[in-house]
Amino acid sequence: MFSNQLMVPIDFDEIFRFSPDFICIASRDGYFKRVNPVVMETLGYSTEEILGKPINSFVHTEDVALSTDKYEKVVPWLDCENRYVAKNGEVVWVNWTSTPLESQQLILAIGKNTTLRNQKKAPEVYSAADKVWLGQFESAVRKYTNRIDLNLTIICDELAIGERQLFRRTKAITGVTPNQFVRKIRLEIAMEAIQTGKYRTISEISYAAGFQTPGYFKKLFESSYHVAIEDLL
Numbered sequence: 227m228f229s230n231q232l233m234v235p236i237d238f239d240e241i242f243r244f245s246p247d248f249i250c251i252a253s254r255d256g257y258f259k260r261v262n263p264v265v266m267e268t269l270g271y272s273t274e275e276i277l278g279k280p281i282n283s284f285v286h287t288e289d290v291a292l293s294t295d296k297y298e299k300v301v302p303w304l305d306c307e308n309r310y311v312a313k314n315g316e317v318v319w320v321n322w323t324s325t326p327l328e329s330q331q332l333i334l335a336i337g338k339n340t341t342l343r344n345q346k347k348a349p350e351v352y353s354a355a356d357k358v359w360l361g362q363f364e365s366a367v368r369k370y371t372n373r374i375d376l377n378l379t380i381i382c383d384e385l386a387i388g389e390r391q392l393f394r395r396t397k398a399i400t401g402v403t404p405n406q407f408v409r410k411i412r413l414e415i416a417m418e419a420i421q422t423g424k425y426r427t428i429s430e431i432s433y434a435a436g437f438q439t440p441g442y443f444k445k446l447f448e449s450s451y452h453v454a455i456e457d458l459l
Contacts, residue, residue, distance in 0.1 A: 241421060244458050246451045248320060248337035251327075256280045259332060268339060270313035284310050286317060307340060319344040336421065338414075356399045359385075363396070367411045374438040378404055412436050413450050416443070420458050428455055 242249055242262040249262040261276055269276070269284065282290050286309035307321040324335035366384035370376045381404065382389050396404045416435035425431045429440045437443035447455050 241423075241458065244453050245336075245417075245421065246453060247417070248322075248335070248339070250335045250337070252281060252333045252335065254331055254333070256282060268312065268318055269310060286311055317341070356395075359395070360399060363407065364411050367408055368415065371412075371415055371434070371436050374433075374436055376408070376436060378408075381408070409446065410450075413447055416447060417451065420455075426459055428459070431455070431459075 242260075245262060246264060248265050248268070250258055250265065251260045252258050257280060258277055261273075265276060266273060271284070276284075289308040306324075307319060310318045310320060312318055319340045320337040321340045322335050322337045324333050326333055362385060363381065366381050367376070369384070370380060373380075378389055378392060382392050385392065387395075392404050396402070396407050400407055402410070412435045416431050416437075419425055419431050419434045425434060428444055432438075432440040432443040435443065437446075444455055
């Protein structure tokens with residue numbers, strides 16, 4: 227047990243243990259106070275190293291200014307992406323969502339490993355315009371999160387694009403079909419719902435993310451995140 231680790235409720239400990247995303251609690255002076263096992267597994271550092279050095283020790287030099295600006299401000303922030311350097315020298319991209327714990331002057335942050343997505347980016351196939359378009363695609367899916375009958379026709383109407391064009395562009399940018407991309411977004415919505423702690427059953431999570439059949443949702447979720455969903459509830 228490390229003296230600078232923050233004690234949290236047991237149900238939050240379970241989320242720490244099993245979440246496939248980075249979960250971190252940081253102080254405003256730039257140190258991690260607690261991180262979940264995925265952080266150590268991904269970056270290759272020990273818990274002592276992660277907690278004992280400033281956060282900027284692990285951040286890519288080109289992203290240090292951005293990272294410092296974010297954790298010094300006591301405001302929530304979404305969709306902040308920066309790079310970390312693993313112990314073996316590999317670059318790990320992380321997209322963060324965070325919120326301040328103002329009473330303790332701490333920051334709670336959840337980060338998605340977006341390394342694969344960024345590695346696939348090439349100027350000729352993943353332009354700034356492509357990134358904006360994928361954001362619009364995701365927004366369309368999230369707009370109809372509770373509709374289990376969401377289909378590509380609805381998404382095409384939202385994006386003002388034909389179904390054939392939708393298929394070609396999604397496939398070219400992401401390497402998956404539109405339906406697969408929709409499922410990916412829905413699974414991310416499901417994980418976010420779990421992390422709120424508001425849902426207690428697989429059925430509740432399934433319907434909140436727009437899946438009609440809890441059994442099918444459970445199979446997809448566990449195949450994607452490699453963890454039993456019961457362990458997260």
